[in-house]
Amino acid sequence: MDLFQRQHRVSVDSFVNPVEAQLNYSKSLSSSPSLDASSRRQQTEADVSVSLDMQYIVGRNQIASSCEYSNGSFASEGSRVPISLDDASFEAQTVKFEEPSGDSITTIEKWDTQKYEEIENSSSLKFLVTDSAHYAENTFENDNVRGCKKADLSRFLRKKEKNQANKSVSLIDNNTCNTRGYKSLSLLCENFIKLYGNHSNEEFFVDEVAEILHVERRRIYDIVNVLESLGIVVKKKRNHYKWQGVDRIPFTLIALKVSSEVENDVKQQNTSTIEAVDSLTCSSDEGSLSSQKDDDSERETGLVRHRNDQNDKFLGVLTQRFIKLFLESSESVISFQEIIRLLLGEQDKDMKSKTGIRRLYDIANILSALQLIQKTQKWNGEMAYEWLLSEIAYLHIFRSTKLHEEKINVSRKRDLSLSKQHHGNEEEKSKLPRRNETLEHCYNTTSNLTVSREQELKSFNEEDEEQEEENSAQVGRKIEKEKLIPNCRDWHMDATQRVHRLDDFGQFANAYVPNSFSGPDLSSLDHSTLQLQKSLAEFQHNVIRQWYQWFEQVPTTELIESTGISGSVGTSREMSRVAPHNFLPIPFYWSIRPLAGIAPIDDSSSICEPASTYSVKNENVEAEEEDRQQ
DNA sequence: CCTTCCCGCCATGGT
């Protein structure tokens, strides 16, 4: 039992790869105690000690542990210990906790709360008993109460008959629905997402959705506005939206990240890229040059209103800025007060910004329903929100290919458990310059897109071959991987039964740039914007490739489910809604369907999805072709 | 009491 109280050393850059870190951690438990465990976040200190004194049951197959760094900061889900279920069905819960060596530590049956508490009291292991139980309860038994069955509801959507309506009403419990919690925006958003999930291209009408979800139309707008700013839905026309799918999120995030990088660049030095930048971040009017000053003056005020013609939905803009905050920050946890200050400015924060704060609550609730953020607390007790998506995703984006490959090679040649501290420090120092470099690369590639793409693909294939030649053991590993991928999927599908949202990152989607960057009318875009969009797509393609490589070199002895639960704080309701997908590192998920991901963007035939999904892209291509013809 | 944030009024602007 005291196994978990041991202090473990954590090397700085082991955040790179959660699976790897996981394995290292497993090794460290089973063999030598001084091996690297993981910290998911970069720490400035050389190492930090982690005490694994708290364990959270976060799902069916695992416990998440939280760890406390020696510098006082607190991070969760740093390491995970796998547990196994005797029975496959969740109802017959006999849970066996085992340490990685395989010895069973404890067995608990039936989610017996008392037993949990006994153990919790008698040992250093701490379980979030009630929350886990609650979690299980809610995802199964209460599914009909809290959730909406997609089949029933969409049938209702089609027929729209009164009888069907009654049936649908029964899905939503009438007695529990009265409390405030059951009317929350986040829950509503959850249901909304459950309703459409990743069924891209499905179209819906605001009034219908409102009817289905039993809310006022006004609430739908709240959600839709946020979803739209994330690219999940697109407005077609009045009262008419199209569901693009939750799998747009990664791309929107990438785009946001890129745009904030660009903004930072502009702030620092006024380079010649300014026009391009302007057209990327704002709507692309003809006055891209002249409209530069008032932007700055507005920025001081705090309440930045982008003078986007019809796109200036305050909630949407605020949402994007909200997210950018996390994408820019080196911390994953930002206190709510800080968010208020950063987004709403100082202001007489008594009455006036009350409205803004209300909106921030709205946004935060919706985003947490999307599993992008989660409510937590800082050590000083301050209410804060935590960004839930793994940071690796974004770090990898801005890592230059060369260095990345170098690193892969290095790590491939030596044991993964070796310390990489020096390497990590170097990386830390050269981080900023490389970002710019990458951006430049991003721009430069636009000039010769098709060629560079060919080259890239070619070089990628070559690399692939090289990799196989390089190490014959690699082949075996690869085969193992082949087996593994379906397993991942199985797990994935299996988990879907518990958490519907897991399924939401559906088919791989192509590059997408949200409206707020491109402006609604793609055909009217100027040349540089198109170029930028293409380069973005190129960029994403590159990222995907890198991720694929990353996955390639992960030693695949065993994959461990990752999780979203992290904080020790939070109401049980919130905990109950935590779903793993957010922590499924995006690349990990993507790697399930690598071929789709690697498909060249301009070759729509090789993409597994119907071309209609890529309306943005297609329009883009069309516009481009028009350009050429003229 | 303070924090959170649901509700719905009503101005605005598209059809």
Next chain:
DNA sequence: ACCATGGCGGGAAGG
């Protein structure tokens, strides 16, 4: 003129 949108803030529910 109609009505879909969505900014906005009162004030209720939760802690």
